[in-house]
Amino acid sequence: MSETKPPIIWLNVMIFTLTFLVAAIGAPVYAYLVGFDWQQGLMLLAAFTYCGMSITAGYHRLWSHKAYEANAVVRFIFAIGGAFALQNSILHWSSDHRIHHRHVDNNDVDPYSAKRGFFYSHIGWMLREYQSHRYTDYSNCRDLQKDKIVMWQHKYYVPLAIVTNFGIPLLFGLWHGDVWGALLLVGVVRLVLSHHTTFFINSLAHIWGEQPYTDKNTARDNGFLAFLTFGEGYHNYHHIFENDYRNGIRWWQFDPTKWLIRTCAWLGLASNLRTCPEDKIEKAKATMMLKRIQNRLNQGPDQSAMLHRVEAEYEVLIQKISEYYATKKQMLEARKKELREQYENLEFVQHYQEVKAKLEQQRRSWKLLTSQYA
Numbered sequence: 001m002s003e004t005k006p007p008i009i010w011l012n013v014m015i016f017t018l019t020f021l022v023a024a025i026g027a028p029v030y031a032y033l034v035g036f037d038w039q040q041g042l043m044l045l046a047a048f049t050y051c052g053m054s055i056t057a058g059y060h061r062l063w064s065h066k067a068y069e070a071n072a073v074v075r076f077i078f079a080i081g082g083a084f085a086l087q088n089s090i091l092h093w094s095s096d097h098r099i100h101h102r103h104v105d106n107n108d109v110d111p112y113s114a115k116r117g118f119f120y121s122h123i124g125w126m127l128r129e130y131q132s133h134r135y136t137d138y139s140n141c142r143d144l145q146k147d148k149i150v151m152w153q154h155k156y157y158v159p160l161a162i163v164t165n166f167g168i169p170l171l172f173g174l175w176h177g178d179v180w181g182a183l184l185l186v187g188v189v190r191l192v193l194s195h196h197t198t199f200f201i202n203s204l205a206h207i208w209g210e211q212p213y214t215d216k217n218t219a220r221d222n223g224f225l226a227f228l229t230f231g232e233g234y235h236n237y238h239h240i241f242e243n244d245y246r247n248g249i250r251w252w253q254f255d256p257t258k259w260l261i262r263t264c265a266w267l268g269l270a271s272n273l274r275t276c277p278e279d280k281i282e283k284a285k286a287t288m289m290l291k292r293i294q295n296r297l298n299q300g301p302d303q304s305a306m307l308h309r310v311e312a313e314y315e316v317l318i319q320k321i322s323e324y325y326a327t328k329k330q331m332l333e334a335r336k337k338e339l340r341e342q343y344e345n346l347e348f349v350q351h352y353q354e355v356k357a358k359l360e361q362q363r364r365s366w367k368l369l370t371s372q373y374a
């Protein structure tokens with residue numbers, strides 16, 4: 001089966017190859033011959049963080065998914081950082097990304113479908129004109145076309161990318177006293193690290209990790225990748241609840257992007273942070289576990305008794321989850337509206353505590369029952 005491949009995009013091939021070679025060979029040689037100091041190291045980290053978070057908090061969660069709203073100053077800072085990260089304009093990136101979510105793993109439509117293999121989803125998709133048919137079609141981003149900062153960045157993307165990628169390292173180098181070292185470390189090494197860690201989300205985060213919420217697509221949760229990508233490694237959760245401003249939903253999960261967004265909201269720079277209702281999250285997880293157990297038990301020798309038991313426990317769990325969160329909602333509403341009589345009504349509070357205790361008990365027995373299949 002021979003399929004003619006689309007033409008190579010030489011500009012991209014050159015950029016990715018040259019920057020990679022300079023970072024992999026040039027930087028260590030320079031480190032050996034001249035050396036880098038802690039100020040340069042710190043600036044590398046700062047610039048890497050600025051690029052990375054402009055993509056995660058800006059391009060990804062703000063613009064692609066509308067998981068929150070941010071004021072113009074924040075949007076401007078992310079727009080500049082996105083050009084510095086050299087990952088195309090906000091408009092183009094978001095358009096690709098919305099298609100990725102909508103048609104995930106569909107080799108014909110998903111721009112970086114993981115089913116086409118690691119190399120393709122990591123970088124290959126940008127090396128040939130696979131997407132040229134829709135380079136100017138941004139119809140899935142009409143909302144973003146109303147954002148003046150998005151359109152300004154799209155129009156001036158190339159000059160902005162050049163100015164940031166040469167200007168920022170150059171200015172730092174002049175201040176610090178080692179221009180070549182700065183261009184190498186803050187310019188090239190930072191760019192390569194920023195590129196490949198982001199690319200890991202399209203490649204590795206669809207290959208390596210757990211699927212606690214859904215197996216309907218290849219996306220995976222991976223704490224190690226979250227560490228490299230400012231929290232984006234919780235990709236299984238993200239693909240099922242894409243409008244949540246968090247990717248790592250537990251307080252202990254490493255998601256600096258979530259912390260940044262929350263800090264911005266606290267400072268009055270961001271608002272309308274969207275989260276998925278907790279009952280939906282818990283139900284998704286239980287349903288995935290049930291599905292996994294059903295698949296397992298259906299394969300081996302007759303296990304119908306065990307299967308029935310698991311299914312029955314699952315039904316009870318789902319019912320208890322619904323009951324608890326509904327009661328909790330009533331409770332919070334009563335508190336908000338200051339329905340003092342209801343809120344202070346002992347019976348109501350007692351009822352809430354009972355419902356809560358029953359759910360906790362059911363969670364425990366579900367965990368015990370399913371732990372051998374986890």
Ligand SMILES: [Zn+2]
Binds near residue numbers: 100202206235239
């Ligand atoms: Zn994905």
Ligand SMILES: [Zn+2]
Binds near residue numbers: 101238
């Ligand atoms: Zn996404």
